[in-house]
Amino acid sequence: MDEGELRYWLVQTTGDPGLQITGLKRLSGGAIQQNWSLDVLLRGEPQAWVLRTDAPAVLAVSHSRAQEFALLRAARAAGVTVPKPIYLCNDIAVIGRPFFIMARIEGLATPHRVVREFADRAGRDMLVAALGRELARIHTIHPPHAGLAFLGAPPADPALAAIAALRERLDAAGTPRPVLEWGLRALERNAPPPLPAVLCHNDFRTGNVMLTESGVAAVLDWEFAGWGDPHADLGWFCAKCWRFGNVAQEAGGIGRRAALHAAYEDESGSRIDASRLPWWELLATIRWAVIAADQAARHLSGQERSLELALTGHIVPELEWDILAQVDRMPGRL
Known part of the structure; x- marks a missing residue:
């Protein structure tokens, strides 16, 4: 993943020219999609996010990242406990695939x-x-x-x-x-x-x-x-x-x-x-x-x-x- 391109997109999206990526690491699991732990400094404040994107080969029945982003928004509005969806990117030029960013939640899922x-x-x-x-x-x-x-x-x-x-x-x-x-x-x-x-x-x-x-x-x-x-x-x-x-x-x-x-x-x-x-x-x-x-x-x-x-x-x-x-x-x- 090109961290420079990702940072440039985040700067443009957030409007913070001083935004810094302080951590980017692939998370375990995710046989169908990929999840990356993303830590940034946004206007001087640390943010703990997850970047979710496609695996190299996806199942045809799986929703796109834009659709999954919309589902998270609908679920959150209905009172379901889901990570807050934050940003969506459909431009494959940024990291090579569409992705969205959501809040990172601590807990056990394994x-x-x-x-x-x-x-x-x-x-x-x-x-x-x-x-x-x-x-x-x-x-x-x-x-x-x-x-x-x-x-x-x-x-x-x-x-x-x-x-x-x-x-x-x-x-x-x-x-x-x-x-x-x-x-x-x-x-x-x-x-x-x-x-x-x-x-x-x-x-x-x-x-x-x-x-x-x-x-x-x-x-x-x-x-x-x-x-x-x-x-x-x-x-x-x-x-x-x-x-x-x-x-x-x-x-x-x-x-x-x-x-x-x-x-x-x-x-x-x-x-x-x-x-x-x-x-x-x-x-x-x-x-x-x-x-x-x-x-x-x-x-x-x-x-x-x-x-x-x-x-x-x-x-x-x-x-x-x-x-x-x-x-x-x-x-x-x-």
């Missing part, structure tokens, strides 16, 4: 550390409840929304649209995945009727929330958000694949599902239909398997050589075992 350090504490259900309230606030955002016009019209049937999107990705990849196709067929046979659409984060899970001793510091990574069934987010958060080994704690590997649901219902004023959740948890497992296979393909194709991406592909067989077990429990299974 999922295996989260389930190890928070799940065994007496206050774990309080933390899960706080996450339930955040999710309920996200779901207060409804279409149409002037700031989110790029999301388009909500699908007539979010469940069938999700199946179609995953099948399209499997077909495009060209690698036979019979277990995933089997799971998608079971989903088709058991699809729940549509509900009024809300904004779904679509990656609300342990690892994408910044946590502290006192609660939720920030909800992160909005690049997959879109209109859908609110149960999709609840199913994604509670799916076994996102418990990071702490399977007994169904709410993200942190605490009890009941605590998540109770806080969500209290904050939203609406009831969760528990009968819909197994369907969305199966879809979550299949979706993660498709994403994992896609990420491995980025490495294998040479687009982005990465040990992390290569290893991600090795979780697909385990996910396939989980899919078979979940399908077997469905009343309308093949």
